[in-house]
Amino acid sequence: MPVGEVFLGAFLQVLFDRLAPRKLSLFPCEDGIRSELKQWKRKFLMIQAVLNDAEEKQLTNEAVKMWMEDLQDLAYDVEDILDEYATQVLERELMTEQPTNRIADYFSSWTPSALISQTDMKSKIEEITSRLEDLCEEKNDLGLKEIAGGSSTVSWQRPPSTCVPTEPAVIGRDAxxxxxxxxxxxxxxxxxxxxxxxxxxxxxxxxxxxxxxxxxxxxxxxxxxxxxxxxxxxxxxxxxxxxxxxxxxxxxxxxxxxxxxxxxxxxxxxxxxxxxxxxxxxxxxxxxxxxxxxxxxxxxxxxxxxxxxxxxxxxxxxxxxxxxxLEVLSNDDCWGIFEKHVSGSTVVVSGQNLNSIRDKVVEKCRGLPLAARTLGGLLRSKQRYDEWEDALNSKLWDLPEENGILSVLRLSYHHLPSHLNDVLLYCSFSQGL
The missing domain is CATH 3.40.50.300 (P-loop containing nucleotide triphosphate hydrolases)
Known part of the structure; x- marks a missing residue:
């Protein structure tokens, strides 16, 4: 599964919640396991601090992309271990506290070897710890740094449509x-x-x-x-x-x-x-x-x-x-949609710069009105011409599309304020996207 579909930032937030002290207090303090779980959270926090940088660099750096994939696999394994350990603890409590009820009768049919031994659990936890430490060392070798803002490559899902018109006039679809x-x-x-x-x-x-x-x-x-x-x-x-x-x-x-x-x-x-x-x-x-x-x-x-x-x-x-x-729009119609939605921008473009911008817009949007509308909405919030240039020259355009996701939607997400990125990631992850 591509890293962009995992929403690592949101996933780590979920793991942080499960590793919170109030949650860890539910686990018995056996063989230092609870202490080990606390160390997990500390290391994950170190990784989270460079996640924005990693999500940006993975676009052009294969080693960083592999590091992100390893982090994804580890996050899933951590969740599995926490589920496994919580289940084991509950089974022990049920067998110990209610030896004569139906639940105990059910578990009495299990042999001791069928239950996960404490040694096995500790071994699995130590393996996770070792992988976490390796990831922490690798982030330094890759030069990943803590930066403000940033984003992740995210799979986009369109909101539900309605029959209510979204604009007073539709360009290029009369025929x-x-x-x-x-x-x-x-x-x-x-x-x-x-x-x-x-x-x-x-x-x-x-x-x-x-x-x-x-x-x-x-x-x-x-x-x-x-x-x-x-x-x-x-x-x-x-x-x-x-x-x-x-x-x-x-x-x-x-x-x-x-x-x-x-x-x-x-x-x-x-x-x-x-x-x-x-x-x-x-x-x-x-x-x-x-x-x-x-x-x-x-x-x-x-x-x-x-x-x-x-x-x-x-x-x-x-x-x-x-x-x-339904075919794509002509370049003129696509440019017309872009102009309509970028009209609120304070950036003034004319002459040679206007021709350059037009060429890039119609090239990037490829006759798709959604791309023209989204790109126009993105650039209207930019205050300087060089910000337009940066957006149109972004490497995000060169990424292969996944599941039919438009590059302009990925770019639009990438330019959201960091706090809105976090909200979108968390909501998307919570909904199982």
Whole structure:
């Protein structure tokens, strides 16, 4: 797993909490184990002090990247050891304090050799300590230093989308919008009452924006009900069904049974010409799609389901052989989006510098409106021209994309204030990202 996906800063914060004195007091002080665990925290604090520097240098230094990977592995092993030791302590207490209850009866079937011996545990702890000491020595050899600010390479996950427009006008998508509206209004032969219209394209190319433009256009005013659901990578039929029902009714759904939810959905769409948008679909599981779509078979002919996805396979799974391929924007349109979002900047660029900036912006954004919008939002906060140059010349642009993550989003995260980096890392780690 790439180091950027681990959120080491947040992970270390979790370990620090588990190594806090109030937590260590729960462990018996046997063979100096508690003292050893205290040393772990001290060494991890030394490592944390140089983590910002390491996260920056790993972008261009393979040795530092390997050091970060070793630190990641060690952090996971430390967590495992703490879990293992806590479980061992609890088992002993249960067997000692409640020898006649059912828990004791359960453990009585174990042989002594099945329990982790104190010697084995101590050996594992000593191994962790040795690895920690090696990492501390290596950080000095690598020249890692304590610096203010900094960041880590982080995997980005888009927030849930909504049908509410995010800007008054969308640049460069008039023709695409007209084509989708034509597909929505044209009668199509299908096996059921609705027809699926997949919009396929690269991440950041504007699929959601286009779907939102169509959803809010007056040309679809005759569709009733209308519903919007952001799906993302977890194709949870129950969760999606509830989200659609809540979108239709504009009220919270407390039902906990899929059957009840889908019965309610069927009642809401029966005999009605509906429009549904399923945004950001990843799953190719045909069985899940069959289950999700079942209530909508009761809708009136002419109903439409718009699906946005990066995958042609998903489009073919959910629809038929027809899908709309959304292409990247022209350089002029991409520059227009950038200009609109950078307009709040106090930096004045003109003449030769303007041409240079324009060339770099359109090169970096590669026709992706999300990249142009994000980059514009980043640079509008910069106060000097040289800060624009630094951002556009950053080595972060040269990193390979992971999971379709745009370089500009990585760059945008990299330029967050350090305290916001920490918040984002911790929240992301807490949510299991």
């Amino acid at each position: 695409d919008k007209a084509e989708i509206l034509k597909m929505v209004s044209t009668n199509k032969q299908s096996s059921g009452s609705f027809h699926v219209i997949p919009i396929v394209g690269l991440g950041g190319v504007g699929k959601t924006t286009l779907a939102r433009e169509v959803y809010n256009d007056k040309a679809v005013a005759d569709f009733n009900p209308k519903a919007w659901a952001c799906v993302s990578d977890d194709f949870d039929v129950m969760g999606i069904s509830k989200a659609i029902l809540e979108s239709i009714t504009s009220s919270s759904c407390s039902l906990q049974n899929l059957n009840e939810v889908q019965v309610q959905l069927k009642n809401k769409v029966t005999g009605k010409k509906f429009l549904l948008v399923l945004d950001d679909v990843w799953s190719r599981d045909y069985g899940l799609w069959e289950t999700l779509k079942s209530p909508f078979m009761a809708g009136a002919p002419g109903s439409r389901i718009i699906v946005t996805t990066r995958s042609i396979d998903v489009a073919l799974t959910m629809g038929h052989s027809e899908y709309f391929k």
